[in-house]
Amino acid sequence: MSTATLDLHEVPTGSRVNYLNAQYGVKSWLLTTDHKRIALLYLASITLMFFVGGFFAVLMRLHLIEPQGALVQPETYNKLFTMHGVIMVFFFLVPSIPATLGNFLVPMMIGARDLAFPKLNLLSWYIYIIGAIFTLYAVISGGVDTGWTFYTPYSSSFSHTSVIPTALGVFITGFSSILTGLNFVVTIHKMRAPGLTWFRLPLFIWAIYATSIIFILGTPVIAITLFLLGLERLLHIGIFDPAIGGDPILFQHLFWFYSHPAVYIMILPGMGVMSELITCFSRKRIFGYGFVAFSSLAIAFISFLVWGHHMFVTGQSIYAGLIFSVLSFMVAIPSAVKVFNWTATLYKGSISYDAPMLYALGFIGLFTMGGLTGLFLASLATDVHLNGTYFIVAHFHYIMVGGAVMAYLGGIHFWWPKITGRLYPDGWARFAALVIFVGFNLTFFPQFMLGYLGMPRRYAVYPAEFQVLNVMSSAGASILGIGYLIPLIYLTWSMRYGPTAGPNPWGAKGLEWQTPSPPPTENFEEIPVVTEEAYDYAHTTVTRG
Amino acid sequence: MSGLVKFGSTFLCSVMQAPQLRPEAASSIAEGVDHLYFVLTFITLFFTIAIFSTIFIFMVKYRRRAENEVPPDIEQNLPLELAWTIIPTLICAGLFLWASSLYFENSRPPSASTEIFVIGKQWMWHIQHPEGVREINELHVPEGVPVKLTMTSEDVIHDFYIPAFRVKKDVIPGRYSSLWFQATKVGTYHLFCAQYCGADHAEMLGWVYVMSPADYETWLASGTPSQTMEKTGEQIFNKLGCASCHQPDGPGRGPSLVGVYGTEEELQGGGKRLVDEAFIRQAIINPNSVTLRNYPPIMPAFRGQINEEQVLQLIAYVKSLASEERNSNGK
Numbered sequence: 001m002s003t004a005t006l007d008l009h010e011v012p013t014g015s016r017v018n019y020l021n022a023q024y025g026v027k028s029w030l031l032t033t034d035h036k037r038i039a040l041l042y043l044a045s046i047t048l049m050f051f052v053g054g055f056f057a058v059l060m061r062l063h064l065i066e067p068q069g070a071l072v073q074p075e076t077y078n079k080l081f082t083m084h085g086v087i088m089v090f091f092f093l094v095p096s097i098p099a100t101l102g103n104f105l106v107p108m109m110i111g112a113r114d115l116a117f118p119k120l121n122l123l124s125w126y127i128y129i130i131g132a133i134f135t136l137y138a139v140i141s142g143g144v145d146t147g148w149t150f151y152t153p154y155s156s157s158f159s160h161t162s163v164i165p166t167a168l169g170v171f172i173t174g175f176s177s178i179l180t181g182l183n184f185v186v187t188i189h190k191m192r193a194p195g196l197t198w199f200r201l202p203l204f205i206w207a208i209y210a211t212s213i214i215f216i217l218g219t220p221v222i223a224i225t226l227f228l229l230g231l232e233r234l235l236h237i238g239i240f241d242p243a244i245g246g247d248p249i250l251f252q253h254l255f256w257f258y259s260h261p262a263v264y265i266m267i268l269p270g271m272g273v274m275s276e277l278i279t280c281f282s283r284k285r286i287f288g289y290g291f292v293a294f295s296s297l298a299i300a301f302i303s304f305l306v307w308g309h310h311m312f313v314t315g316q317s318i319y320a321g322l323i324f325s326v327l328s329f330m331v332a333i334p335s336a337v338k339v340f341n342w343t344a345t346l347y348k349g350s351i352s353y354d355a356p357m358l359y360a361l362g363f364i365g366l367f368t369m370g371g372l373t374g375l376f377l378a379s380l381a382t383d384v385h386l387n388g389t390y391f392i393v394a395h396f397h398y399i400m401v402g403g404a405v406m407a408y409l410g411g412i413h414f415w416w417p418k419i420t421g422r423l424y425p426d427g428w429a430r431f432a433a434l435v436i437f438v439g440f441n442l443t444f445f446p447q448f449m450l451g452y453l454g455m456p457r458r459y460a461v462y463p464a465e466f467q468v469l470n471v472m473s474s475a476g477a478s479i480l481g482i483g484y485l486i487p488l489i490y491l492t493w494s495m496r497y498g499p500t501a502g503p504n505p506w507g508a509k510g511l512e513w514q515t516p517s518p519p520p521t522e523n524f525e526e527i528p529v530v531t532e533e534a535y536d537y538a539h540t541t542v543t544r545g
Numbered sequence: 546m547s548g549l550v551k552f553g554s555t556f557l558c559s560v561m562q563a564p565q566l567r568p569e570a571a572s573s574i575a576e577g578v579d580h581l582y583f584v585l586t587f588i589t590l591f592f593t594i595a596i597f598s599t600i601f602i603f604m605v606k607y608r609r610r611a612e613n614e615v616p617p618d619i620e621q622n623l624p625l626e627l628a629w630t631i632i633p634t635l636i637c638a639g640l641f642l643w644a645s646s647l648y649f650e651n652s653r654p655p656s657a658s659t660e661i662f663v664i665g666k667q668w669m670w671h672i673q674h675p676e677g678v679r680e681i682n683e684l685h686v687p688e689g690v691p692v693k694l695t696m697t698s699e700d701v702i703h704d705f706y707i708p709a710f711r712v713k714k715d716v717i718p719g720r721y722s723s724l725w726f727q728a729t730k731v732g733t734y735h736l737f738c739a740q741y742c743g744a745d746h747a748e749m750l751g752w753v754y755v756m757s758p759a760d761y762e763t764w765l766a767s768g769t770p771s772q773t774m775e776k777t778g779e780q781i782f783n784k785l786g787c788a789s790c791h792q793p794d795g796p797g798r799g800p801s802l803v804g805v806y807g808t809e810e811e812l813q814g815g816g817k818r819l820v821d822e823a824f825i826r827q828a829i830i831n832p833n834s835v836t837l838r839n840y841p842p843i844m845p846a847f848r849g850q851i852n853e854e855q856v857l858q859l860i861a862y863v864k865s866l867a868s869e870e871r872n873s874n875g876k
Contacts, residue, residue: 154701242719288621329637346603350614372589379644388739454708459747538618
């Protein structure tokens with residue numbers, strides 16, 4: 001793809017200077033402006049948050065084994081699902097792929113030495129950490145029980161828990177998203193290597209670009225909304241609480257105006273990862289590059305116009321309901337187009353079953369189900385019955401966990417040799433992918449059925465007739481929990497004991513594979529010149545090494 | 546073709562009979578919603594299986610056989626791209642039209658509905674029948690009669706959900722929302738709060754009893770309080786001294802309330818408002834926001850003075866004034 005002249009195999013990795021061993025010591029990490037090191041700072045922080053959030057989920061599922069609740073008081077249960085949601089959404093899913101893989105890969109994929117604003121990038125991480133500290137403080141100081149949606153007037157006037165610290169944490173973290181988005185947009189516009197035109201960009205870059213636009217346009221709205229919520233709670237200004245003249249539904253409009261696009265913040269980067277993985281492991285050019293690229297932008301655009309589908313049962317006018325319904329159906333189309341194109345990419349390919357590919361195929365299946373079950377909720381007549389039930393819980397977990405987390409793990413497995421310079425045990429990684437796939441389906445499929453049978457979400461106790469499906473779901477959750485621990489163990493192990501990785505262990509195209517693993521601090525000895533399209537597997541053989 | 550449709554609908558019906566796939570269907574709209582649900586389920590299964598099996602076939606058929614294999618270059622295929630854009634669009638359009646028309650029908654209450662009032666409160670449901678019978682966490686309704694619920698909340702947002710009827714609506718403080726259903730099967734059904742409302746959200750549930758119309762009449766008659774809502778409303782009206790300004794035959798300091806319900810009134814500062822339940826509530830709770838033209842803004846606000854149940858009773862009384870007036874006009 002480029003004209004890199006360096007012979008990558010001559011210098012053994014151990015002795016070569018790279019971004020990991022260029023400097024040592026805590027200070028060299030905490031004051032780094034290297035996008036790759038910042039990516040690792042994010043990786044460590046969001047992994048911690050993922051397991052904190054996951055721990056709450058495990059407690060919830062254990063509690064729900066019995067209809068009367070097996071573990072905690074209802075007040076505690078309410079805090080568990082709230083903290084699970086807040087941490088997973090704002091501190092894991094939103095930053096997950098953009099802040100780790102995006103940070104690491106955007107400059108590498110476009111042939112740049114760093115992001116446009118390296119210091120701003122470090123600031124983003126510090127802002128994230130400050131936000132996370134506020135939210136973790138809220139957990140320690142007794143938790144918060146409003147649900148991650150913070151609906152008023154419960155959150156503004158009734159809850160006696162740490163609403164302000166939690167909301168402040170989310171508010172602060174938002175700025176980290178905005179700055180990251182800004183950094184990516186400028187970098188992608190201004191710093192592409194010579195010859196790397198827009199339509200030669202890897203689709204991961206298109207996806208990150210679309211995500212960044214949502215970061216910049218959407219995040220200020222959630223910041224304003226939470227700021228108003230704080231004012232209402234502290235000063236009773238009368239904007240959301242009807243007892244003092246406010247409108248509680250206004251909060252929902254503002255909240256979902258961000259939080260629906262936020263779903264696409266979570267899934268679009270995952271779709272970008274998919275395009276990289278599928279092409280590499282089938283050695284094929286992506287089928288319908290233009291369609292896949294523009295479908296990302298279409299999703300980003302339409303996602304701003306569908307927020308009202310969260311509010312079909314609030315007494316919204318019938319006509320508003322019809323408009324939000326038709327727009328919600330429309331957002332399904334570009335998602336379907338992507339799935340078809342990925343599948344078609346496999347056609348006549350040369351498919352290998354390495355661990356990242358297994359995660360990728362798992363993603364396609366689970367995302368397809370998550371997307372199609374969205375149609376039940378876009379359909380007004382069925383949404384009335386399903387809204388607020390476990391069906392919703394199952395649907396968005398298929399998208400966010402089955403989709404976004406699978407893609408995240410696939411991406412981590414794919415670029416792990418590049419990031420760390422080490423290989424992990426492939427057998428364990430494939431086994432973990434299988435365990436996660438099985439555990440995930442066992443956890444969340446029964447919840448679709450629970451939802452149609454009418455079990456509302458956020459119930460600490462429930463009628464006995466729902467027990468069987470709840471026990472199945474809890475059993476699945478324990479398998480899923482183990483599935484997530486396995487990669488944590490072998491990936492950590494591999495950092496020290498894994499075999500050394502060559503520059504391109506998968507035989508992949510893309511500029512990031514044409515520099516040593518781990519890359520030097522400046523990424524490329526010479527800035528590459530790009531002369532061909534992305535994923536051009538057909539015209540040059542790339543060997544693994 | 547018609548054979549296929551017939552086979553499809555028979556198959557659908559037999560699947561819908563399977564236990565544990567859907568809750569009991571006990572309202573006039575339930576079967577319609579279930580049909581849509583099962584068709585959506587089939588579409589989901591069809592595409593999921595199609596995608597999964599295509600991937601599986603490709604994975605086996607095109608597995609990597611040699612390390613240096615170079616597969617053929619296939620870029621894109623415009624007809625194929627158009628096909629898989631247009632076909633899902635058509636399917637979505639069809640689903641949208643079906644779901645929306647069903648929703649449209651399901652949302653409009655028949656005019657001759659029996660009206661029952663619901664107040665959500667952390668963490669219980671207060672229900673009041675116009676005849677005066679009150680219930681907590683229980684709702685008795687007659688079979689085969691359209692019932693309209695007018696609902697509000699004393700505190701936070703709740704949601705009134707009867708799975709067996711496939712109906713659900715948020716119950717919002719400071720507003721009236723409404724919901725209607727026509728029960729079709731005598732029995733006892735779950736009533737859930739489906740919007741998280743605090744500590745005992747999961748305990749905010751109750752039962753809906755669908756009775757034959759005759760049983761329902763007997764039940765209503767045997768209820769303890771024998772005073773109708775409008776009668777209670779009249780007592781509140783007198784106790785609060787409303788009548789000193791709102792005299793029945795005008796011209797007091799406030800407008801006469803006789804015949805006012807359902808009319809359009811001109812507001813101070815221009816504009817007209819329909820006098821409905823929401824308007825009357827606002828005029829009691831925060832009167833200066835809806836002062837009528839030609840009247841001074843002197844009415845005290847009753848926010849915090851009376852509860853939502855009393856507001857509903859006052860509304861029932863004001864509505865009864867309207868109908869008496871119309872009756873006497875008719876004579």
